[in-house]
Amino acid sequence: MYEPKTKENDASVIEFIEQVDSLKKREDAYKLLELFEETTGYPAKMWGPTIIGFGAYHYKYATGHEGDAPLVGFSPRKAKISLYFATGDTEREGLLKDFGKHTSGKSCVYINKLDDINMDVLSAIIRQSVKFLRETYPEG
Template identity: 40%
Template sequence: MAELKTKATDASIEEYIASRANEEQKADCENLIALLKRVTEERPKMWGPSIIGYGLYKYTYESGRTGEMCRTGFAIRGKELVVYLIVEGAEQEALLKQLGKYKMGKSCLHIKRLADIDVKILEQLIIGSLVHLKARYG
């Protein structure tokens, strides 16, 4: 089985942001770091080469494959910021409708800038995602 590429590292968060972010993204990254640190009560750590992650959970798929991943985090993806969270259930879906301008993948919330969304709603979505992860994975 292939080794997972996305795992916690000691890489520098500051160097990652400096190498990828434009000026507006740098300010948004600082705000996301503060928000996620407050909500998770965890210190950020680089996961793989491009995710600023918080916390850790261990999972096992039905196939028996196991792994570890950060509970939440974000990455700079070109002109977008991607926040990693789970949006499941009516309450989370209702919050998502109030968020503002975004695109949602399976567990990737794509935004161009924090100014395009309601950051208080984002915080509630992240909290809901953390609750969901804890219920599912302990």
């Protein structure tokens, strides 16, 4: 049976952020921590060794694959900061038009630094992602 690697755990979010090599990334991580907590109303939790997540939901796909994941989250990685949002939310693309300098994947948006993006748009994307997931997966 499939066992997801990324699970919520009791590791310290602050200790994780303090281990980030780049001072600028560390400062940005603290700003993101505050923004995500303020916007979602959820406390930060570590998911796996490197993702800071907020809230949680339980998903179940038609294939039978299921698990738990954070509603939204971020990770201050060496190359870029990864922002995690809902997969499949079509409204995200519209919001990203005014977001600033970024690249994006299926569920991630990658940025170099917070100075490159519009923080109000980031708040709107966070709110939209939580809303989308709450509507898509109402049980969890």
